[in-house]
Amino acid sequence: MKAELSPRLKTFLYGLMCVLLIPFVFPTWWMATSSVKPISDIFAFPPQLIPESYDWTTYSKVFELQPFVQQYWNSAYIAAVVTIGTMAVSSMAGYAFARIRFPFANTIFMIVLLGLLIPSEVTIVPLFRMFLKAGMVNTHWPLILVPIFGAPSVFATFVMRQFFVTLPAELEEAARVDGLGRFKIFRMIALPLAKPALASVAIFTFLHSWNLFLEPIVFLSSAEKFTLPQALTQYTDAYGGPMWNIQLAAATLTALPVLIVFIIAQKQFVEGLAHTGLKG
Amino acid sequence: MAEVTLSDVRKSYGAVDIIHGVDLGINDGEFVVLVGPSGCGKSTLLRMIAGLETISGGEVKIGGRVVNDLDPKDRDIAMVFQNYALYPHMTVATNMGFSLEHRGGGKAEIAERVKWAADILGLAPLLDRYPRQLSGGQRQRVAMGRAIVRNPQVFLFDEPLSNLDAKLRVVMRGEIKSLHQKLRTTTVYVTHDQVEAMTMADKIVVLNGGRVEQIGAPLDLYDRPANQFVAGFIGSPAMNFLTGMITAEGFAAPGILLPLPESAHKFRARKAIYGIRPEHFVLDSSGVPAEIVLVEPMGSETQVTMKLGETQITGVFRERVSLSPGATIRVRPDINTAHLFAADDGQRLN
Amino acid sequence: MAVAQDHASPEGRSSSPFWTIARRDSLAGFLFIAPQLVGIIVFVLIPLGLVFWYSLHEWNVLANTFTYTGAQNYQMLIEDSNLLEVLGATAVFSAGLVVFNLSLALLLAILLNQRLAGITIFRTLFFSPVVVSLVAWTIVWGFLLQKNGGINGMLQVLGIEGPNWLREETTAMISVIVVQVFKNVGLNMILFLAALQGVPNELYEAARVDGAPRFKQFRRITLPLISPTILLTSIITIVGSLQVFAQIAVLTQGGPGLSTTVLVYYLYQQAFQFHFFGYGSTLSILLFLIVAVLTFAQWQMRKRIVFYES
Numbered sequence: 001m002k003a004e005l006s007p008r009l010k011t012f013l014y015g016l017m018c019v020l021l022i023p024f025v026f027p028t029w030w031m032a033t034s035s036v037k038p039i040s041d042i043f044a045f046p047p048q049l050i051p052e053s054y055d056w057t058t059y060s061k062v063f064e065l066q067p068f069v070q071q072y073w074n075s076a077y078i079a080a081v082v083t084i085g086t087m088a089v090s091s092m093a094g095y096a097f098a099r100i101r102f103p104f105a106n107t108i109f110m111i112v113l114l115g116l117l118i119p120s121e122v123t124i125v126p127l128f129r130m131f132l133k134a135g136m137v138n139t140h141w142p143l144i145l146v147p148i149f150g151a152p153s154v155f156a157t158f159v160m161r162q163f164f165v166t167l168p169a170e171l172e173e174a175a176r177v178d179g180l181g182r183f184k185i186f187r188m189i190a191l192p193l194a195k196p197a198l199a200s201v202a203i204f205t206f207l208h209s210w211n212l213f214l215e216p217i218v219f220l221s222s223a224e225k226f227t228l229p230q231a232l233t234q235y236t237d238a239y240g241g242p243m244w245n246i247q248l249a250a251a252t253l254t255a256l257p258v259l260i261v262f263i264i265a266q267k268q269f270v271e272g273l274a275h276t277g278l279k280g
Numbered sequence: 281m282a283e284v285t286l287s288d289v290r291k292s293y294g295a296v297d298i299i300h301g302v303d304l305g306i307n308d309g310e311f312v313v314l315v316g317p318s319g320c321g322k323s324t325l326l327r328m329i330a331g332l333e334t335i336s337g338g339e340v341k342i343g344g345r346v347v348n349d350l351d352p353k354d355r356d357i358a359m360v361f362q363n364y365a366l367y368p369h370m371t372v373a374t375n376m377g378f379s380l381e382h383r384g385g386g387k388a389e390i391a392e393r394v395k396w397a398a399d400i401l402g403l404a405p406l407l408d409r410y411p412r413q414l415s416g417g418q419r420q421r422v423a424m425g426r427a428i429v430r431n432p433q434v435f436l437f438d439e440p441l442s443n444l445d446a447k448l449r450v451v452m453r454g455e456i457k458s459l460h461q462k463l464r465t466t467t468v469y470v471t472h473d474q475v476e477a478m479t480m481a482d483k484i485v486v487l488n489g490g491r492v493e494q495i496g497a498p499l500d501l502y503d504r505p506a507n508q509f510v511a512g513f514i515g516s517p518a519m520n521f522l523t524g525m526i527t528a529e530g531f532a533a534p535g536i537l538l539p540l541p542e543s544a545h546k547f548r549a550r551k552a553i554y555g556i557r558p559e560h561f562v563l564d565s566s567g568v569p570a571e572i573v574l575v576e577p578m579g580s581e582t583q584v585t586m587k588l589g590e591t592q593i594t595g596v597f598r599e600r601v602s603l604s605p606g607a608t609i610r611v612r613p614d615i616n617t618a619h620l621f622a623a624d625d626g627q628r629l630n
Numbered sequence: 631m632a633v634a635q636d637h638a639s640p641e642g643r644s645s646s647p648f649w650t651i652a653r654r655d656s657l658a659g660f661l662f663i664a665p666q667l668v669g670i671i672v673f674v675l676i677p678l679g680l681v682f683w684y685s686l687h688e689w690n691v692l693a694n695t696f697t698y699t700g701a702q703n704y705q706m707l708i709e710d711s712n713l714l715e716v717l718g719a720t721a722v723f724s725a726g727l728v729v730f731n732l733s734l735a736l737l738l739a740i741l742l743n744q745r746l747a748g749i750t751i752f753r754t755l756f757f758s759p760v761v762v763s764l765v766a767w768t769i770v771w772g773f774l775l776q777k778n779g780g781i782n783g784m785l786q787v788l789g790i791e792g793p794n795w796l797r798e799e800t801t802a803m804i805s806v807i808v809v810q811v812f813k814n815v816g817l818n819m820i821l822f823l824a825a826l827q828g829v830p831n832e833l834y835e836a837a838r839v840d841g842a843p844r845f846k847q848f849r850r851i852t853l854p855l856i857s858p859t860i861l862l863t864s865i866i867t868i869v870g871s872l873q874v875f876a877q878i879a880v881l882t883q884g885g886p887g888l889s890t891t892v893l894v895y896y897l898y899q900q901a902f903q904f905h906f907f908g909y910g911s912t913l914s915i916l917l918f919l920i921v922a923v924l925t926f927a928q929w930q931m932r933k934r935i936v937f938y939e940s
Contacts, residue, residue, distance in 0.1 A: 010746060017741055017752050023812045025755050028762060030780055031770035043776070047783035093666035101652070102659030112666055115674050117925055119873045121894050122918045123677035125684060125901050125911045130677065132691075149669020157666055173332050174365035174426075178379035179353035182658035192369045211764035213876035214894075218902055229765035233880060244773055251766035262761040266754045269761065270820050334652060349650060 028255065035059075035248040042245055058249040066231055067224045068250065075228040075254075078143050079209040085148035086156050086205045087198055094160025095186055099172065109161075115154030120146060121214060128218055142219045143227070147209055156201045163197035164190060200272035210258065228254045282343030282356075282433040282466055283308045284329065290337035291324055291490075298324055299490045301338065306483070309464045311457075315477040316487035316513070323438055325487070326470045330359050330436050343433055353382075358427035359436040363443060364419045366411040366426075373398075373407040376426045383430070397429040400459070417448045424456070428463060435460075437469040441476065453479060474514050478502070486510050503617075508626035511555050511619055517583065520593035522554045523623065531620075536568060536589025541615045547629050555619035558583070561595040567612030570595075572605050586611075678918070684911035691905055703912040712888055712896070719803070720892040720920075724871040726807045731867050732860065735815050739822035753823075757816035764813065768880040771809040772796070775881075799889035802882050806890050810877050814870075818863045825859035826852065858932075865928045869921055893917050 005013070029049075034042050038055040041048060062068050096102070097109050120127070131142045147153060167190060175185045191198075216230040223234070232254060235246040262269055284306040291299035299321045306312045314322040327333040329340055331352035340347050347355045358379075366375050376397060377390040385393070398404045401421045411419055420440060427435055437456070441449045457480050460467055471477055477484050478498045486493040486501065486509070493513075494506040505511035511519045524533035526547045531538040531554045538554060573592060574585040577600065584595045586609070595611060603609060620629040685703050689696045707713065742753050759767060774780040775795040782792030795801045829852060837847045853860075875894045878884060884891035884899070891899075897917060901910025 005744060005746070013741060013744055013746060020738065020741075021752070021755055023808075024759055024816075027767065027770045027774060027812075028758065030774060031766065034770075034773065034780075042773075043778045043783075045778075045783055046787050047780050089665045089669065092662040096659045096662035100655055100659035100662065102656040105659065108663060108667060111675075112663075112670050115670050117922055118674055118678055118918060119869065119921065121873050121875065121897065122914045122921070123674060123681060124897075125907050125914060126677035126680035127673065128902075129680070129684075129689070129907070146673050149665060150673030151670075153666065153669065168363060168365065170361045170363050170365035171367065173330075173352075174359070174361060174367075176332065177330060177352045177357065177359045178426075179382035182655065184382070186662070189367060207761065211876070213765060213879070214898065217879075218898075229763065229876065232763075232765045232769060242769075242772070247769050248773060251763070251769045254763045255766040258761050258763065259758065262758065263754065266750075266757070270753060270757055273760075273817060273820060331651070334650075351651060 028259070031248050031255070032252050035245060035252045037245070039245050042248075055245075058245045059253075061246050062235075062250045062253065065246065066226075066234060068231065068253075070224050071226045071228055071231040072253075074140065074226065075210060078140055078227060079206050081144055082147045082209040083202050083205045085144070086153045087201055089148055090153050090156035090160045090201060091191060091194060091198060092186070093157045094162075095164050095190055097157070097161045098164035099167075099190070100182070112154055112157060115151040116158070118151055120151050123151075124214065124218060131219065137219055138221050138225055139219075140225065143209070143212060143215055146215070147205070147212075152205070152208055156205060159201055160194065160197055163194055167193060196272065199268055203269055203272050207258075283310075284434055284466060284468065285341040286325075286329070286338070287341075288338035289325070289328060289335060289340060291321070291328060291333065292336045297490065299328075299336075302487075302490075302492055304485060304492065304495065306466060306468065309466055311460050311467045311469065311480060311482045312485060313469045313471060313477040313481035313483070314485045314487060315471055315474055316493075318472055320487040321490040322470045322472075322487050326436055326438055326468060329434070329468060330357055331355050356433040357436055358430055358432040358434075359438065360423045360427050360440045362439045364411075364423040364440075366419060366422055368411050370410075371407065372403060372409050372411070372414070372422050372425075375411070375422060376403075376407075376429050379426070379430050393429050393431075394425075397425040400428065400462070401425045401455075416444050417452060420444065420452055421455070424459065428459070428465075431465075433466065435465050435467040437467065439471055440469075441471070441473075449476075456480065475516060478514065484514075486513060488513075504628070505555075505619065506628050508553055508555065508621040511621070515557055517558045517594050517596065519555045519557050519619070520588075520591075521621075522556075522588065522591045522593070524552065524554060526550050526552050526620070533588070534590040536591075538568065538588075538613060538618075539615050540620075541618060541630065543630050544618075544620055547620065550629075551623035552629060553621040553623055553626070555621060556593075556613045557617065558594040558596040560614040560617045561597070561611045562614065563597060563599060563601070563609065564612035565610050567610040569608050570611050572601075572603050572607050572609060574605060575601055575603060577601075584609075681911045681914045681918070684908055685915055686908075688906075688908040691907070699908060703908045706909055707912050707916070712891075715888045716891050716893055716896045719888065719890060720872070722803060723807060723874070723890070723892050724868055726803070727810055727871045727874075728864060728867050730807060731811045731815050731818060732864060734811060735818035735822050735863070736860075738815070738819045739826055742819070742823050743826045753820075756819060759813045760816040762813075764876050765880060767813050768809060768877050771805075772881050775805055796882055797886055799886055802886060802890050806874075806877055806881055809881065810871075810874055813877075818867065821859055821863050822856065825856040829855045861928060861932055865925060868924055868928070872917065872921055872924075893920070 033049070033051050035058060036054050036056060037048065037051045038053055041052065093112070097105060127142065127146065128137070131137050136142060171189055171193075172185050175189045180188065211229060212227065213229045216227045220226055220230065223231070226234070232247060232250050235243045235250060237243055286302050286304040289299060289302045290297065302325060314325060316322050324333055328335050329342075331347065331350060335348045342355055342357065367378065370378065373394055377394045380390045380393060394407070395404070398407055401424060403418075403421055403425055406414065406418060406422070411422070414422065423440065440456070441452050444452060453476060456469075469476075469480060481498055483495065484498055484501055485495050488509050494501060494510045501510060501514050505514060508521065512521070522531070522533040522536075522538070524531050526540065526544060526549065528545075528548060529537055530540050531544075531552070533554060568588065570586040570588050572584060572586050576583040576585075580598075582597050582599070582601045584597065584601055586593060586595060601609070618630075621627060622629055686698060686700060687696055688699050688702075738756055742749055742756070776782075777794040777797070781795070785792040793801050795805045833851050833855075834847055837851055842850065872892075873894060874892065875898065878890055878892060878895045879898075882890040884895050893913065894917065897910050897913040900906045900913060
């Protein structure tokens with residue numbers, strides 16, 4: 001066991017951590033509290049750490065100025081589809097690379113890994129032209145197809161492969177003796193056992209899709225198609241300046257649900273992502 | 281139930297040959313143990329019978345049917361793996377019934393078979409547990425239950441006891457054997473432990489470097505090993521070997537002259553290896569001198585390391601030898617159990 | 631399924647079916663990877679080839695013309711007086727980000743690795759910005775960093791006159807780095823924490839028996855043993871830093887001047903704001919080369935600095 005820390009050292013460490021926490025926690029607090037302050041108070045001096053008066057009309061303006069419900073739905077369903085799709089694609093590919101012997105497996109794996117080297121920003125111009133020709137600009141297809149099948153899913157495939165490599169071969173052999181073919185072994189043995197890896201894939205895929213910004217502003221042009229990150233920046237006044245209180249209210253609505261899910265399931269989040277990192 | 285026949289079975293990975301043409305007949309209901317040092321190809325051979333490894337040459341027949349190109353599931357075999365390979369996400373009952381589910385068994389029929397197997401193995405109270413909630417011995421039993429539930433033609437065991445502690449291993453050894461006596465299913469059992477092989481087998485196959493060294497009943501192998509490898513592998517503590525020359529007076533090893541059986545005289549003037557098991561020495565004042573190196577009392581017997589001439593050997597005596605290292609005792613090898621092997625190729629002479 | 635083929639051929643062998651176990655497995659393998667492989671070809675490899683092709687062309691979206699211009703875009707790249715400044719900003723941003731991110735992540739991981747009550751709560755809070763929507767996080771920081779915003783408000787309470795963070799070149803760069811670091815440092819923090827927890831305790835005990843002081847234990851045991859993680863996180867962070875776009879777009883729009891215009895943002899401006907798609911493609915190639923060279927260099931470094939690999 002580690003050496004016991006002295007009480008003085010303990011106090012110092014707690015103090016240090018509390019100070020360090022400020023830039024991590026305060027912005028979220030400031031966002032939520034400022035969003036309910038009257039516009040006159042949000043730049044008040046001295047800063048009001050706790051609102052002195054409340055103005056909830058900001059929240060109704062969020063929905064009046066833009067089709068915010070629609071935009072919320074866009075972000076949510078795109079992230080859900082991308083997450084499920086990526087889990088399917090990456091678990092299958094990861095399984096095959098880890099477990100099935102087939103010709104050129106290593107070469108193909110190297111080709112797929114190239115995706116890690118080529119961020120989607122590099123290929124954004126040709127992707128734009130491809131989707132333009134396919135009539136898919138100002139639709140959600142680019143935001144769904146590219147993450148599921150393109151570069152972003154490569155990391156997921158890599159994580160799944162690293163997991164399946166550690167799965168005991170005996171389990172699959174037992175399943176073969178028990179009468180299962182490849183697909184059934186994958187579905188009934190490998191996949192149920194891969195839940196921890198799938199959970200981490202789901203978490204980082206969801207966050208990636210939820211945060212996507214460049215792609216939406218390149219591909220989407222009408223407000224009812226927008227996703228949340230893009231929509232948040234659209235609450236501007238006639239001169240293009242941000243309407244801070246409304247932006248903050250919309251930002252709070254965007255951030256809060258994920259934050260709540262995180263706090264409930266923080267163990268799975270943190271350990272899931274640590275797990276992928278270790279293996280990746 | 282069925283007989284299993286291997287004819288000239290070969291396995292190679294690229295240019296490297298792992299199994300060099302194995303011929304083996306296993307009778308219906310027989311318990312056959314494949315034994316050998318690690319890397320001898322015993323597991324590979326078993327996995328070829330199971331269909332988990334492809335067969336590079338020759339032929340494997342189960343119940344008269346060539347199975348070379350059949351999937352494991354179509355060979356009507358069941359296998360118990362070294363690490364049990366229980367599905368961690370399924371209960372004991374589901375684990376045991378899993379293969380029947382995939383062979384189109386009805387729910388009631390599966391439940392009945394699982395119950396039958398669980399009763400035989402004493403698993404009935406554990407059926408709703410998950411593998412992680414079981415002890416090593418219980419997991420082992422579930423793995424066996426999964427195998428017998430299907431009533432296959434052949435059982436295959438791949439070093440099933442190697443993960444258990446010494447005490448449990450003895451218990452499970454007995455259970456597997458009595459299970460076989462109950463079910464009389466043809467069984468192929470792989471182990472590196474010659475004690476397991478001796479105690480369990482109807483027939484032992486000693487493998488070394490991808491070749492069969494000897495096939496025979498346990499006591500035949502013990503009494504008349506075909507070559508020096510089998511002689512050294514079967515029996516614990518291992519047989520002693522002295523290198524020397526067969527002469528008219530006896531066997532001349534460095535620094536010592538050992539008595540020879542009558543039958544050995546026809547090999548006179550030949551370089552040979554004299555093999556004698558540790559338990560085949562008797563304390564006898566008319567015997568040859570042996571200088572004690574180490575005395576290890578076991579209670580029931582005493583194991584003595586000693587120098588016979590210039591060769592260090594082991595003797596096991598029922599008597600309690602209370603002598604200290606450096607002392608000299610007189611021992612007599614039982615010449616009727618002495619083994620002679622050719623010095624060049626290690627084949628048995630007498 | 632061909633079971634029980636007992637009519638053996640003259641040699642006593644039944645004829646092998648075409649779909650042997652190995653062949654069926656190969657087919658399954660190809661089917662399993664097909665979606666990913668096709669996806670990579672369609673959405674990564676072909677576009678990558680097209681980027682080269684486009685960099686030799688000028689594409690006018692409005693007139694819908696696509697004309698071959700040879701090396702003209704590359705000529706432009708060399709002569710682009712902004713480019714040096716953009717690359718400088720990119721380098722400063724990436725370097726600052728990596729150094730600040732990794733050292734903060736390591737510090738936090740070491741703190742979280744102490745045996746203190748309630749440490750999970752701290753871990754959760756330090757990690758929380760990772761799950762806050764990126765643009766929401768950026769917006770609130772933008773709000774805090776206004777001339778009359780929260781940060782300067784606090785400073786004023788302490789009697790300090792704060793700068794206009796996002797409107798001065800140096801502080802703007804510092805701001806975008808800091809905002810990005812606090813957003814994502816939690817990820818590297820837990821990777822480091824996992825690595826620290828993976829160092830066997832006996833090693834520290836042995837070092838203590840040998841009389842090594844704490845900082846020496848850290849330098850001689852901890853650092854070498856977590857060096858694979860340091861390398862991994864630095865690769866991820868560097869490559870990630872070259873992709874940072876939203877923060878710049880929301881906070882500074884690349885300004886003031888070009889001081890925070892990193893390469894990705896410049897690429898976006900050229901291609902999608904000014905519609906120089908050919909030149910944008912040329913910039914894409916530059917970005918690709920930088921990512922490739924950096925990744926390659928870091929894998930090469932692995933041989934030298936990583937003492938231990940699990």
